[in-house]
Amino acid sequence: MVRTHRVTIQDVAVLSGLSICTVSRALRNLPNVSEKAQRQVAEAASKLGYKASAAASRLAGGGTGSVAIVAPTATAWFFAQAVEAAEEVFGDSGYDTVLVSLRNKATIRRQFFSDLENLAQRVDGLLLLNIDLAPAEVEALEACGLALASVGMGNVPWDNVGIDDEHAAWQATQHLLGLGHWDLAVLSSNEHPVVTETPRFRGFRRALDEHHLTVHPDFVVGSGPSIDDGRRAMTELISRGARPTAVFAHCDEAAFGALTALREHGLSVPKNVSVIGMDDHPMSGFLGLSTVAQPVADQGAFAANLLCERLLNIETPHQPSNHMLDTKLIERKTTRHKR
Amino acid sequence: MVRTHRVTIQDVAVLSGLSICTVSRALRNLPNVSEKAQRQVAEAASKLGYKASAAASRLAGGGTGSVAIVAPTATAWFFAQAVEAAEEVFGDSGYDTVLVSLRNKATIRRQFFSDLENLAQRVDGLLLLNIDLAPAEVEALEACGLALASVGMGNVPWDNVGIDDEHAAWQATQHLLGLGHWDLAVLSSNEHPVVTETPRFRGFRRALDEHHLTVHPDFVVGSGPSIDDGRRAMTELISRGARPTAVFAHCDEAAFGALTALREHGLSVPKNVSVIGMDDHPMSGFLGLSTVAQPVADQGAFAANLLCERLLNIETPHQPSNHMLDTKLIERKTTRHKR
DNA sequence: GCCAAAAGTGTAAGCGCTTACAATTTTGTC
DNA sequence: GACAAAATTGTAAGCGCTTACACTTTTGGC
Numbered sequence: 001m002v003r004t005h006r007v008t009i010q011d012v013a014v015l016s017g018l019s020i021c022t023v024s025r026a027l028r029n030l031p032n033v034s035e036k037a038q039r040q041v042a043e044a045a046s047k048l049g050y051k052a053s054a055a056a057s058r059l060a061g062g063g064t065g066s067v068a069i070v071a072p073t074a075t076a077w078f079f080a081q082a083v084e085a086a087e088e089v090f091g092d093s094g095y096d097t098v099l100v101s102l103r104n105k106a107t108i109r110r111q112f113f114s115d116l117e118n119l120a121q122r123v124d125g126l127l128l129l130n131i132d133l134a135p136a137e138v139e140a141l142e143a144c145g146l147a148l149a150s151v152g153m154g155n156v157p158w159d160n161v162g163i164d165d166e167h168a169a170w171q172a173t174q175h176l177l178g179l180g181h182w183d184l185a186v187l188s189s190n191e192h193p194v195v196t197e198t199p200r201f202r203g204f205r206r207a208l209d210e211h212h213l214t215v216h217p218d219f220v221v222g223s224g225p226s227i228d229d230g231r232r233a234m235t236e237l238i239s240r241g242a243r244p245t246a247v248f249a250h251c252d253e254a255a256f257g258a259l260t261a262l263r264e265h266g267l268s269v270p271k272n273v274s275v276i277g278m279d280d281h282p283m284s285g286f287l288g289l290s291t292v293a294q295p296v297a298d299q300g301a302f303a304a305n306l307l308c309e310r311l312l313n314i315e316t317p318h319q320p321s322n323h324m325l326d327t328k329l330i331e332r333k334t335t336r337h338k339r
Numbered sequence: 340m341v342r343t344h345r346v347t348i349q350d351v352a353v354l355s356g357l358s359i360c361t362v363s364r365a366l367r368n369l370p371n372v373s374e375k376a377q378r379q380v381a382e383a384a385s386k387l388g389y390k391a392s393a394a395a396s397r398l399a400g401g402g403t404g405s406v407a408i409v410a411p412t413a414t415a416w417f418f419a420q421a422v423e424a425a426e427e428v429f430g431d432s433g434y435d436t437v438l439v440s441l442r443n444k445a446t447i448r449r450q451f452f453s454d455l456e457n458l459a460q461r462v463d464g465l466l467l468l469n470i471d472l473a474p475a476e477v478e479a480l481e482a483c484g485l486a487l488a489s490v491g492m493g494n495v496p497w498d499n500v501g502i503d504d505e506h507a508a509w510q511a512t513q514h515l516l517g518l519g520h521w522d523l524a525v526l527s528s529n530e531h532p533v534v535t536e537t538p539r540f541r542g543f544r545r546a547l548d549e550h551h552l553t554v555h556p557d558f559v560v561g562s563g564p565s566i567d568d569g570r571r572a573m574t575e576l577i578s579r580g581a582r583p584t585a586v587f588a589h590c591d592e593a594a595f596g597a598l599t600a601l602r603e604h605g606l607s608v609p610k611n612v613s614v615i616g617m618d619d620h621p622m623s624g625f626l627g628l629s630t631v632a633q634p635v636a637d638q639g640a641f642a643a644n645l646l647c648e649r650l651l652n653i654e655t656p657h658q659p660s661n662h663m664l665d666t667k668l669i670e671r672k673t674t675r676h677k678r
Numbered sequence: 679g680c681c682a683a684a685a686g687t688g689t690a691a692g693c694g695c696t697t698a699c700a701a702t703t704t705t706g707t708c
Numbered sequence: 709g710a711c712a713a714a715a716t717t718g719t720a721a722g723c724g725c726t727t728a729c730a731c732t733t734t735t736g737g738c
Contacts, residue, residue: 019718051457055397056694074423084413099438227621260625282566286599395724398693
């Protein structure tokens, strides 16, 4: 095999008959480049299939040409959808997508933050997916000088796309209450150390408050986003002796797990227990799972676009925006009136 | 924010009283460094909190420190699992993981191959997941000089990890035949342009052959790996007028889709139709889907390890190995004796 | 002790890019 | 047309690291 020499900016310069410097400027759409030069460079570059070396560019002070997506886990349906949608946007904008999964582990998460400065040398931007941040972590992220955007993270000093989690949870809970249930259990996301401090939990509680009901601690359990997580959580709830007549799971997969656990304990849905999730997973229709639908791929793509925009204007100050996409209650067969 | 000057290897060299070169060697544990020098360098480095600049190191050293995972889609359960498992291995070995999803689109796939040489400048290795390769594509991959490894790709000139797809499909089909079914339909993977040329299809056909049955073309349909893909495929099968008494789907998610479509057409499982999938998705237990289980994360991790090994010894010639992991038939409730 | 081989260390040339700043060309004005 | 200002392009100096190769020190056999 012949080791073909890497195509460098020098090659483009020679082919286009211009200097390296002009090529560099043209390629980055900097001002002070004539239309003609611009055209020549573009032509030469595409003819040679030139792509700047991320390392060299970074070393010299430019960007790396890649962005990282940071997700609590890469396997849950929501994240896989969002990641792929974002990857598409990044690819179209010429960025490589580096995947960083925290694998739902505190140690890995700590490691991520302690390695942040290093990561900052290897990527230009970070797309954060549903990471529940402590103030010091927000600070660390801002300090590292990367372009930032996120999905599903309220109240952060960078662009965010999400749904109104509190409202969505309220919708789900309200649905359950409207069916006459008052012994409600909740599988709350355990991404936050305190499961009662997530927006979805707040929505759940608010709905109860409005009906002058209180949340019984035994009816609250933390759960990860996977089917197994949901199953474990529901099993624990049951083994505590909790006997809710309805359950709100923070995502559909956790709800699937809850369905599994309930059946394993001889409880039938919706006869004995109503169950509602959130997401509208493709399986939910088949299973008849009531849920609150949210646009997942849209959120990933939208946030990725915002990040790309930030990447282009990283120097200009910017007022962070927060975009809320709509959610919709979908009543199916796992929820019914309390008998 | 004060932009503090970054600590460079130069600083470490000065503090330790040695040359940059010796520091560089000491830091990377290369031979020809005295114990004393090693100690001095380590001390100086830790005192200064020195971390090598990834960009500079890559520029000088040739390596990029990242590998790409190429998957037909990133959203299907199998791929999400494999990707996360591989990402973990790569991370532990100090590599960044670049995600490339072909999104099941021929155009993107073509683009990937035409951009391959470029990608080769941005990563050190490629982990290919279930990509059905034409001979020219194999050649292109080998020519690009990257370390290679794959999951689920038989007969390639690099290390591969997979299951015996043909056998696994045979196991599933054999199970159906053993239950007395002979009008068998198959949702075959459409990753290959000809759906009857995949290993799983061959296993399906071989089982039929052994029972002196032939495959009716109307009972064969291509399907992607998602639930919706399976649903569409099964719907098409039905709309053709095909009335199989049993269906083999190339993966569990496609089987879930088939289940959905069957129910939509008033066919009950397993009363009217038996269904078997492949993977053992976490939902399969709950749904009672019979399937052939395969270790998914193991395959991703195993192949990632093989790639890391290749990365370290990229210069040394190497005899490609093909590792087959075991599969296991799991009989549940979607398959029953033909009545 | 002597000398060659081995071990340890230093010098300097890049890797491919960005960016002051200098040099050149174009533009606009009177 | 002449000339200054503006626009464009080129020169050259790094960015922080690795590595071939030269150089110095240590080792060990006789």
